[in-house]
Amino acid sequence: MEIISLDATDWRLLDALQRDASRTNQQLAADLHLSPPTCLRRVQRLRRAGLIEREVALLAADRLAAVLTAVVEISLDRQDAGALDAFESRVIADDAVQQCWRVSPGPDFVLVVAVPDMPAYHALAQRLFTSDANVRNVKAFFSVKRAKFEPRLPLPAGPESGRR
Template identity: 60%
Template structure:
């Protein structure tokens, strides 16, 4: 379904991506619209699925999850049912923050956030080694996050 966004919708989305904690009144002032219009537009964008959720971004190192791993996973069998089964496994693992089916190359790329290397090892054993259909796992460990952005240009 194509969704047409006008300039007001785009201003709302840009403002919320910068700070979703602002009140409707603050948002309305920031984007130069009435509070009622702003509230109606945000509700519409949410109902259309343009706004999927509003969250707080947490500094992982401040809460004991200082190790980020980017993990490539290749399956033995790549049929849709096998990919869905793997996705179901990782969907229930809190440390797996993101899971992407990719092509070409590995079948999946995961973004994993854990406390330390011991926690990664435990996760790798639980999620990768215990799955019969996982053929290959290649992990890259972040030594510095020089950019992190959640904002999408609209």
């Protein structure tokens, strides 16, 4: 991965791609007032630098099927580096785990999990939490409504806005 410095156009490209990565290079170039070859080169450079991890489709879970989403706090008995890494490796390998955050203070981990129903959550809890002797405490919060979901990161404004 190359290390790059970003200019205002790079920041605008990253913001535009976060909003809608399905646009063609020609559409993106037109929206940002760039030539298509310049736009493509810049996007490829941002990918090579690792600033764009991947592009995905965000699905409307509430329109597709019943999905039970839970935010789960996990506290471990031992918090040495090996124990934390071992637990993290196990949970991130599970497809039901959408997000895994190592946090402090409070619990050691906060997970966002999505399963089809409560029996599937119980199976997940057995698989990841109950069977792990190092898991001391599990506190799950079940979603009753998703008010907002926005994966877009706030980016610094370019120099034309007066901020950097």
